[in-house]
Amino acid sequence: MLKAVNKLGLVFFPAFDWAISPTHPEREERLLYTLDQVQEEGVADIEGVRFYNPSVAEKKDIERVHFCVPDISSLVTESHMVSAGGAITAARAVMEGEVRKAFAVVRPPGHHAHRVIYGDRGFCIINVEAVMLEYVRRTYGPRRVVIVDTDCHHGDGTQDIYWNDRDTLFISIHQDGRTLYPGTGFPEEFGGPGAFGYTINIPLPPQTGEEGFLYVIENLVLPIIKDYSPDLIVNSAGQDNHYTDPITNMNFTAQGYAKMTQRLNPDIAVLEGGYSIEGALPYVNLGIILALAGLDYSHVKEPDYDPEKIRQPDWIAEYLKRLCEEIYRRWVSKEDAAKKMFEGKDRVVRKKRIYYDTIAVMEEQEETIKVCPACSGLITIKSECDLGYSILAVTIPRDACARCIDEGHRAYRTADPGDYSGIYLQDKVNDEYCAKI
Amino acid sequence: MIIGLDVGGTHIDAVLLRGGHVLEVVKIPYNPSTILEGICEVINKLTQKRDLSRIERVNLSTTISTNAVLEGRTSPVGMILESGPGVDPSFVACGKENFFLDGYIDHRGHEVAPFREALVHEASRRFKEKGISAVGVVTKFSVRNPSHEIRVKELLDGDFYPVTMGHALSGKLNFPRRVFTAYLNSAVYERFTSFASAIRRAFEDMGIKAPINVLKADGGTMSLKQAISLPVHTILSGPAASVMGCCILSPASEDAVIMDVGGTTTDISFLAGGVPLLEKQGIRIGAYPTLVRAIFSFSIALGGDSAVKVADGRVVIGPRREGPPAALGGPEPTPSDAMIVKGLLDFGSRERAYLAMKELGFVLKMEPEVVAEIILEKMGDMIKNAVDGLLMELNSRPVYTVRELLYGKRIEPREVRIIGGPAKALAPVIERKLKIPCVVPDNYQAANAIGAALSRTTAEITLIADTARGYITVPELGIRQKIDGSFTLKRARSMALKLVEERAAILGASPEDIEAEIIEESCFNMVRGFYTVGKNIRVKAQVKPGLTGYGGEGREIDAEGRK
Ligand SMILES: [Zn+2]
């Protein structure tokens, strides 16, 4: 019988009774054929592969990451709590040493969910990786973590949440934002004053194939991870780079995904997007599972796999070579660049317009990050949206100094409820969350 | 009158029933190499001076296939396999010869590529050269579309016997298990067939003309005639016989634990709402995980004859048996000796048992009675730990819907049924440890034979309808038919019920025993682009394990019958 080289935990939860709407890509059918393939391959009988049912995330877990407007119960369904709980279950299995690696094949996805949430955005409401990661830090102590987002869409929500956190290096590889939702994720987006350089965006041209992806992993992502030397590697394992995906334009394959997984060697992988439910997902997920378990994946191929047909255009290799050099140069010189950008400033203000495609709502946000010599800096967000909400949200970061903690609590206390529909405080030092609605 | 027989590893248990009365109980030791003689001897003892023509049926739980596998006395098998893309298939090779075909059928039963028929001719030639007559044919996703398996069988053109096709054995997805199940079915075919014809002849010679049924591992029966083509399903039916016996002797309507405490092992099973809980996928036979539907049963290495030792000042029971209990002249103290000292069991020499406890007490600096007490407590703790662990495992079986995850039924036993030699002695301990009532059924010594006698025929079928492609598939029956786009879940349900009823009848069920039910169903909208193109409907139906008539007048077991 087969025996896994790496003990692997699988949280396989297809949520067969949940859909955004009957014909939406996020519908009941999404993981049906993937489960068929996993069952037919006898994955559950592989020695060292252990299946887990997801646990259900708690309000507390969500509050460590998000400001839900007006509140959690108005936005978040049981399905979202189960998806986030599934990621937590996967992480727990690894952290408790029950398995070497874990893969949460859960839905709905999460990487488009920002810190402030008004509703569904890019099929996401709760950022499941962030909820998982903050659970890990709260339960098992501080960790330096890399999140590598290999979904075809820019992981803008994860970027937003970890924008100013140098203990979380966020690397997103995605189809160029000029050609795909959400339209962000350029190399210039590089992190806030407390973590400049710890957000890395790698936009790839449409039709990038196996060769290009693996080139970027080998020549840019792995060297950066090596420099950073994390305690934990998390992979946001979206599968919509596949050549058959209906909503993207890439040429990636199941073999490619398996090879990429093997090279990235993540501790925890969490499914994100991927909507070619018959032609890609059964094979891509199987490839990732085998790669994580350290087993032979060379026979995992799509039935219509033809490397010639999906070879990337010739110019892409040269383009990626220059792109990787440029981004690596930025990474190496991030400290100098940060000095130039932030020296002498006492705060950095970002204005953002965030569009909620699923519910057709526009949010206007102003985020102020204090430039603090003693910590990564207090974050204050003023946000309003078409739904009539106008909020003040204060985040005291995990590493906050005494002054920033005080300042944060004062800002929450003294804010005039008459000026806002809601005032929120997230104190990550004391693991507290308060709201005045 | 009904005869129930359970041929175990060392003994044959048998009962003769009439109208719910146990007329005779017989237990004899036998030699597995002369199993037929053993069976005949038991029947003679059971039926002496009775009119054999009044026997209505003989139900038999036999180890013939199990032993063949465990002892390696099986026929050489040629396997023809088709794995397509996926996990490296080399590990499923299990026959004497294995041929891999180059076609592929995908998860929806769509033929991605045909296989080259020349490969089958080549396999056929090689099998003949090697003198192989038994063949197994298994293709990936054959339960979604059996056409490749069926075509291979046609190409083999009747030159081989048997040719087991994977889809006929189970409707479940799991290619490696399907391969092993088909392999085992072909491997034990010859031994089972010769046993079946020998037993039929022997019964005729004795004047028994009643139908003969064989017990399956899921606690159901099938006719001997049907069993010949599906012998793999008769494997490991012993524990199922005991569980069914418990259900008969002491029916429960809620969740319960069933324990069979033997000499060296304790088997643990569960009832969910009074019905035996089944293995999720299928039973494991030797090195092979299979798709053989079976009652869930877990063995722990703890029994009346387990050796008791003292290590680091503490009592350790098992996992080995070093011989019979000290009371019967065995080399080591055993739990049975402890029970004898406590006055809960009565066999062998009480002095010897007492001495054995005294020896342990010498090391532990305790009185022999106290040692005996500690051994019983320890045994109770070990069983409780095992039950708790199993419940945790069973209650975390994978689920796939939010509803099931949050509100799904959990198994929470309200009572225990315990059988086996030390059952009476252990019951109070178990009751105290598990904090639920623990019942020792009357006639528990014959539970296995009674279970065999009164179990009814079971059947299961899987129906998959894909209205976008316009097909339904029922693998267990080899059905693949066209349907129109208007096919609904409702129609799938009624069709599945009808088919499983027919199936049960073919397997030998009497009409009044056929209670079909739907056990799983789902219906997915299939959307391509932004349009719904069809429905993917999946329904599983079964005739669950249960009891049949008691033989002769009346179907209700009466107070007398329980004695
Ligand atoms: Zn990405």
Ligand SMILES: [Zn+2]
């Ligand atoms: Zn995506």
Ligand SMILES: [Zn+2]
């Ligand atoms: Zn500070």
